[in-house]
Amino acid sequence: MSAARLSLPLEGRVAAQPTGGVISTPAAFVVSSADRAWAAAAAVPDPEIPCVTVADLGILRSVEIDDHGVAIARVTPTYSGCPAVLAIELAVEAALLDAGFEARIERVIAPAWTTDWITAEGRDKLRAYGIAPPQKASNSVRALFGETQVACPQCGSGETERLSEFGSTACKALYRCTACREPFDYFKCI
Incomplete structure (x- = not known):
């Protein structure tokens, strides 16, 4: 595989010398x-x-x-x-x-995708968006059968209840926090 090399924008480059010198690119x-x-x-x-x-x-x-x-x-x-x-x-x-x-x-269908592949940054983004990220245990029997304790993405409480196995999409379940009373989606563990 050949890889062409390209330069990033001019930020941080050394300017050309007035005497005809070359631009130095770190x-x-x-x-x-x-x-x-x-x-x-x-x-x-x-x-x-x-x-x-x-x-x-x-x-x-x-x-x-x-x-x-x-x-x-x-x-x-x-x-x-x-x-x-x-x-x-x-x-x-x-x-x-x-x-x-x-x-x-x-x-690519093999190996099959798992929620364990969601990055730490992705989990943080989900939480900030109001979606509880999946527990990192896709091979757990508890996670697969919905017995996972889900923390509220709004207040962080573990006192939550599942309202519906299906939320706004098939990969999410609908939960409610009993502490702050806010509903939220939980990204199901796959």
């Missing part, structure tokens, strides 16, 4: 095209939960540049029936095209 300001492609794809927000990106959710598996300069993004759907998977793939492709790449999206 190594920290040079990024590969694969890094640029990853950054473009990773910034795509999830269409159902726009506070997090596809990278935050862990569904953007990789981005590589092939020998012909095509950015290949690999995406794993959250589950096989996810209605947003095509929208996500099209948005990632559009982001890569907007960044100046030819693009190809590959859907």
